[in-house]
Amino acid sequence: MDHTPEALKVRWQVDDGCQAGSFEKPVSIETAVTIAVAMSQPLHRFEVVPLLQARSRVCSSDIRAPISIPPFDNSAMDGFAIHSSMIATGTGPWMFDIAGTVAAGDRAPDDVDISLALRIFTGASMPKGFDTVIRQEDCDVAGDRLTVLSRPRGSANVRHSGEDVASGKLVLRKREFITPNKIALLAALGICEVEVYAPVRVGFFTTGSELVEPGQHLFNAQIFNSNKYFLAASLAEPWVELIDFGQVRDDRKLISAMIAAAVARCDVLLTTGGASAGREDHLSAAFRENGGQFEVTKVAMRPGKPLKMGRLGNVIFGALPGNPYAAAITFSQIVMPAIKRTAGLSTVRSDPQVGVAAFTYRKTSGRSEFIPVSIAGSDSLGRPSLQMLDKGSAGRLFPLSVADGVAHLPEDVIEIVEGLPMPFFPLS
Numbered sequence: 242m243d244h245t246p247e248a249l250k251v252r253w254q255v256d257d258g259c260q261a262g263s264f265e266k267p268v269s270i271e272t273a274v275t276i277a278v279a280m281s282q283p284l285h286r287f288e289v290v291p292l293l294q295a296r297s298r299v300c301s302s303d304i305r306a307p308i309s310i311p312p313f314d315n316s317a318m319d320g321f322a323i324h325s326s327m328i329a330t331g332t333g334p335w336m337f338d339i340a341g342t343v344a345a346g347d348r349a350p351d352d353v354d355i356s357l358a359l360r361i362f363t364g365a366s367m368p369k370g371f372d373t374v375i376r377q378e379d380c381d382v383a384g385d386r387l388t389v390l391s392r393p394r395g396s397a398n399v400r401h402s403g404e405d406v407a408s409g410k411l412v413l414r415k416r417e418f419i420t421p422n423k424i425a426l427l428a429a430l431g432i433c434e435v436e437v438y439a440p441v442r443v444g445f446f447t448t449g450s451e452l453v454e455p456g457q458h459l460f461n462a463q464i465f466n467s468n469k470y471f472l473a474a475s476l477a478e479p480w481v482e483l484i485d486f487g488q489v490r491d492d493r494k495l496i497s498a499m500i501a502a503a504v505a506r507c508d509v510l511l512t513t514g515g516a517s518a519g520r521e522d523h524l525s526a527a528f529r530e531n532g533g534q535f536e537v538t539k540v541a542m543r544p545g546k547p548l549k550m551g552r553l554g555n556v557i558f559g560a561l562p563g564n565p566y567a568a569a570i571t572f573s574q575i576v577m578p579a580i581k582r583t584a585g586l587s588t589v590r591s592d593p594q595v596g597v598a599a600f601t602y603r604k605t606s607g608r609s610e611f612i613p614v615s616i617a618g619s620d621s622l623g624r625p626s627l628q629m630l631d632k633g634s635a636g637r638l639f640p641l642s643v644a645d646g647v648a649h650l651p652e653d654v655i656e657i658v659e660g661l662p663m664p665f666f667p668l669s
C-alpha cells in the first residue's frame with residue numbers, strides 16, 4: 242500500500258468507515274455508468290416470435306422491406322381520376338365522360354381511354370395511364386358527365402408506389418426496441434414474425450431482517466418491503482424475464498447461499514440492502530466469497546453512494562442500497578443501462594431534458610446529487626421550471642412518488658440559484 246502523505250490524504254478523505262472496499266475512492270456517476278455498461282454484453286440467445294409478441298422486445302437482426310409501401314399507385318382522395326394533359330391548358334372548366342368506378346380493393350382497369358374520367362375512392366388503385374385525382378368537392382357531376390372546376394394545387398392527389406417505403410429499405414435495425422409504430426410498419430410490409438433477443442433473465446432478492454411483505458402484520462421495528470415491489474414493477478417488461486428469489490435475512494451465509502443458487506439462473510442478479518458499511522451489511526463479502534469481482538464499489542453520488550456493480554462468471558451483479566430512494570436512483574441511473582445492454586438494446590441511457598431551477602440550494606462539491614422535482618410552469622424560453630420536492634433524502638419514498646422528474650445536480654456545482662439551467666430526467 243502507498244503510504245506517501247498524498248496517498249494517505251486521499252484515503253482519509255474517502256474513508257467513511259465502511260468494511261470491504263472502504264478505502265476505495267468513489268468513482269463519478271459517469272464512470273460508474275460507463276463501467277456498468279462496458280461490463281455487460283448483449284445476450285447470444287434469440288427467438289422468433291409472432292408479430293404482436295414482438296412488441297416491447299429487442300430486434301436481433303436487421304429487417305429490410307420485402308415490398309414497397311404503398312405497393313401500387315393509389316388515390317389519396319375521393320374524387321375522379323383523369324390524365325393531367327386533359328387539363329393542362331386553358332382555365333377550365335373541363336368536361337369529361339365518366340367511364341366507371343374504382344373503389345379500394347378493386348383491380349383498376351388498364352384499358353380506359355385517357356380522355357375519360359373514372360370515379361375513384363381513397364386508397365383505390367390508379368387506373369393505368371391516369372396520373373391525377375380531382376377531389377369530388379372540386380367537380381360538378383351530372384349523370385355520367387363530369388365538370389372539373391379547378392386544377393389540383395400542388396400534388397395530383399396520387400400516392401405513388403414506394404413513396405413511403407421503397408422495397409429493400411432498412412426498416413428495423415438489430416438492437417432496436419420494437420414499439421407499436423414499428424409493429425404497424427412491419428405489418429404493412431406483410432411481416433408476420435420477428436427474430437428478437439430472448440428476454441434478459443433478471444433475478445433479484447431483497448435483504449433485511451426488518452422486512453415484511455405488504456399484507457402481513459407489522460410488528461415493532463419492522464417495515465414493509467417496498468424495494469421488492471419497486472424492482473418488480475420497474476422490470477415488468479416483455480423484454481425481461483424476472484425471477485424473484487424472495488427475501489433473505491441479514492445473514493452472510495444465507496445471502497451467500499442465495500447468490501450461489503441465483504447466479505445459475507440469471508443474466509443479471511440484483512439485490513437491495515446490506516450494500517453499505519455496517520456489521521449487518523453482508524453483500525460484498527457474500528458476493529466475493531462466491532468468486533465475484535466488483536468493478537464499482539462506491540459512487541460519488543447522493544443518494545446511492547454504496548452502489549456496487551460486479552461480475553460473477555457471465556452474470557452481472559448489482560448490489561443496490563437498501564434506502565428506497567437510493568435504490569430507485571441507482572437502479573435507473575446505473576443498473577438499468579447495464580440491463581438494457583445485456584438485453585441487446587443499442588440505446589441504454591435515457592437522455593435528460595433541460596429545465597431551470599425554481600429554487601435555491603447549496604450542495605457539497607465532488608458528488609452528483611439527484612433530487613425529486615415537480616414542474617411548476619416554464620420560463621420565458623419555454624423550459625420547464627423545476628421545483629425541489631425534497632433534498633433527495635435516501636430513505637424517503639413520498640417525494641419521488643409525486644415527482645415529475647429527477648434533477649441531476651452535477652459533481653462540481655455547489656450552489657443552485659433560481660434560473661440556473663439543469664438536466665432532469667422526466668418520470669412518466
Ligand SMILES: Nc1nc2c(c(=O)[nH]1)N[C@H]1C(S)=C(S)[C@@H](COP(=O)(O)OP(=O)(O)OC[C@H]3O[C@@H](n4cnc5c(N)ncnc54)[C@H](O)[C@@H]3O)O[C@H]1N2
Pocket residue numbers: 257258259447448449451452464465466467468469513514515516517518519522544545546547561562563564565567635636
Ligand atoms: N457508517 C455508515 N453507515 C452508512 C453508510 C456509510 O457509508 N457508513 N452509508 C449510508 C448510505 S449512503 C446508505 S444509502 C445506506 C445503504 O445501506 P445498505 O445498502 O447497507 O442498506 P440497509 O442498511 O440494509 O438499509 C438501509 C435502509 O433501507 C431500508 N430498507 C432496506 N431494504 C429495504 C426494502 N427492501 N424496502 C424498504 N426499505 C428497505 C432499511 O430498513 C434501512 O432503513 O447506508 C447508510 N449507512
Ligand code: MOO
Pocket residue numbers: 542543544545546547562564567635636
Ligand atoms: O447513498 Mo445514501 O443513499 O446517500 O443514503
